[in-house]
């Protein structure tokens with residue numbers, strides 16, 4: 439996989455035809471603030487699209503990448519995997535996209551297409567997958583080169599800013615919701631970007647939603663109640679009814695035994711994050727009687743197509759907090775401290 443970008447050094451650079459120079463927020467090493475740099479984007483190759491970015495959501499996974507909790511990122515790296523952009527150049531071999539189309543790019547940015555997982559509709563588990571804003575340059579930038587197979591058409595009723603959180607919080611959240619099967623009483627642990635979207639979808643599907651927030655976080659609980667949940671309370675409390683399933687969005691391992699305590703026999707706990715602190719040991723009794731703990735990894739293209747068709751029918755309304763692209767470090771700091779209601783979205787300068 440060749441890099442989609444290079445850092446622009448004026449003294450060393452001779453412009454060649456088709457080169458595109460713009461700004462990006464770049465991670466040089468884990469634990470360091472992002473730096474605003476000038477980059478050169480190459481033209482798209484076979485199977486790729488070049489996008490002008492209009493908005494990019496800030497996901498908790500970006501924090502795990504920037505803070506070094508996810509190992510071996512591509513470095514230097516442009517983070518961001520909730521990308522909304524417009525197609526400005528098309529590589530060879532693509533006939534389903536036109537110049538000017540609006541597309542979204544999610545976390546799963548590339549797969550091999552030939553491994554056992556790719557051949558059995560489980561491309562989310564592809565062993566050589568490339569992830570946007572982790573192993574491939576992402577959307578905290580003016581431009582992006584993307585694998586056309588992982589560019590989704592965006593429903594027209596959404597602005598760029600409101601569509602951005604659909605690309606991960608919505609899409610991977612939807613995959614987690616599918617893992618909950620027909621659970622009627624559904625718990626959501628961690629009421630941030632993903633839960634605020636999923637609560638609306640679950641409500642639309644006729645489920646009863648119970649929201650759990652950090653103890654003391656009254657703002658998150660009030661936000662959850664506004665979105666149609668039947669109960670909102672602190673995560674160290676049991677809900678008023680035993681749950682059929684619970685989805686954990688917060689990256690806190692101690693929530694696994696807490697959620698097991700909240701579900702009924704035969705119920706399921708779904709861990710929806712890519713990173714979680716260690717799960718403390720717990721008595722077998724919590725798992726006994728066919729309770730299950732599962733994880734959700736990434737997404738498939740099918741998840742993307744299904745969710746983006748469903749979102750306008752609900753209709754999912756995303757609550758966003760807008761930041762200039764150049765303020766990406768502030769958005770990450772605010773997310774780390776839990777100061778964002780809904781989803782943070784970065785907007786490049788027009």
Ligand SMILES: [Zn+2]
Pocket residue numbers: 549550551552553554555556561564565566567
């Ligand atoms: Zn594969």
Ligand SMILES: [Zn+2]
Pocket residue numbers: 497498499500519545606607
């Ligand atoms: Zn994400």
